[in-house]
Amino acid sequence: MEAKIRQHYKAEKANPPIHIYSYQYNGLTVYHESTPCCDQFTNLYNAAGQLLCHPEGGLTGRGDGKCADFSETRTEEKLVWQDPR
Known part of the structure; x- marks a missing residue:
């Protein structure tokens, strides 16, 4: 996730600011990365930084359907990073 954070610092500040949270999901630690406004997919990565869904x-606002239960089953939310700019 450090590489992702460095990428965000190199880019223009997004509105709303990008944030990354960690969660437990299906027995794994995962990282949920927000996106700037409107109709863009959010990203869910595993601990190795590989995109899961x-x-x-x-x-539709419902993502790609590959992890449709994420919002209902995720636990242990922790803020990892939020763009402070």
Whole structure:
């Protein structure tokens, strides 16, 4: 996730600011990365930084459907990073 955070610092500040939370999901530690406004997919990564799915966003707001239960079953929310700019 450190590489993702460095990428965000190199980019223009998003509105709303990007944030990354960690959760427990299906027995794994995962990282949920927000996106800037409107119809963009959010990203869910495993601990190795590999993209698992897009739990939210897109035209329907429901993501790509590959982790449709994420919002209901995730636990142990922790803020990892939020763009302070």
